[in-house]
Amino acid sequence: MNAMQKASAQPRLTNLTRFFVPIAAILVFAVWFSFAPPGLLGKADAVGYAICHRIGERSFHIGERQLPLCARCTGEFFTAGISLLFFALASPRKSGMPGWKLGAPLLFFLVAFGIDGTNSYLYLLKQTSGGALENIPNLYIPNNILRLFTGSGMGIALASILYPAFNQSAWRDVDPGRALDWKKLGILIGIVLLMDLAVLTESSIVLYPIAILSVLGVLALLIMVFSMVWVLIMRQENEFTSLKEMWLPFLAGLTLAFLMITAIDLLRFQLTGTWGGFPLG
Template structure:
């Protein structure tokens, strides 16, 4: 092997050999059909979503969150697009993905066991607080019929925000390396989050963000509302883009994001299809863009 060949093959497991197979008929058709479908879905979603930037953010949150007023933070008397728990989860996920994109770039290895253990603990806290909060809601809504169900503690938005944030970080730490393994031709097998120091830095950033959200300052909640709602679209786009690349046999073919415009656009389009379908079904079911009308 020539020395120059090492630039292509690299370390074992680091770079993948280039794929020189010609595009299939499905891939050729997708070059035209995906942009057309994207335009249709973007126009459709913009049409059905409530007016204004926050209205569009509401439509994103509406597809994944109950949006109960008393379980949400408020800006100018208006509830955020996502409840406190979902706000924390999607803020944590966006922060985690951004952190790894800056510090890990194309690293696609999974974290060490100690980090996995910490993230599992975050998810267990998320599940425990979610279950306790759900049972409390059911007892409050349906009265004496569910008095036999006991709750561990009184739920509150502070715990919802913190436990949601922990779950969001866990999602990001799992999703980012999976995305890197799928999209990049030259992905790096080293862990995207290699040890406790970067994890501590990430948790510290998340705690700082949570502490800024809790006072419900308008100058914090406005961007937080848009970022958390955008996180819904970001996560779905990444997941569906990965599935598209696998289905179309395009994994490990790209060296830059601009080269991967088609699978990314396909992921965005499928995400909008899901969001629009859920929005329309929920709107038909409840006749409101607000929270679920429980107990009615």
């Protein structure tokens, strides 16, 4: 196929996707909605079920009801959602990566997340397995406070990388400036710290919106990633000038996100037979 044929084929492909993607979105969402647990928090559970172990002992609760995500994932994804919104308001269309100096605190967040996650997993093995695994050493006794804070740090790091990467791939009039600077990082850490402290009160007034916000954070990250993939597949990099023009990549990203969630939900439920956390012991 020569260059002229490729150029003429692209509009036809775009027109086809404008027809088929909305249909696929409706079908995928309908399938997921039909088997997900009832109610708003039930649907939130079904999203969390696809990306989180949802072990009750490692989660915050509203009364007897477990949040859709564990403490670590709650911190990670509500923070990612807040961070993306913050960047959209404070750094519109900025595409510059943090750089080495700003990368240092982000790397610290990543390392802290990894250390606490590994230590927590080893402690879980010690609790649920017998034999030699009972002698696994631990750096410290893991707890939900550390899970929340290290998850929140990871959320900031994820958003700080994904936001400029998305802008680099989407916008025609992209701003080459850095999305994150020291002042913005300080403000963002302050906002997240206050929200984390509010979560630790375990007040239902706080946990209800945090539960929804954390799930929206999951969806925001997945939609952005899959939208970028769609833009690359369709060879539409740097062709968009407004969010309105991005409706098809966003809808495709949403469809792919729910397709992934649906597949994982069905497989996990088939294996475990429960919408709760992974069975232990």
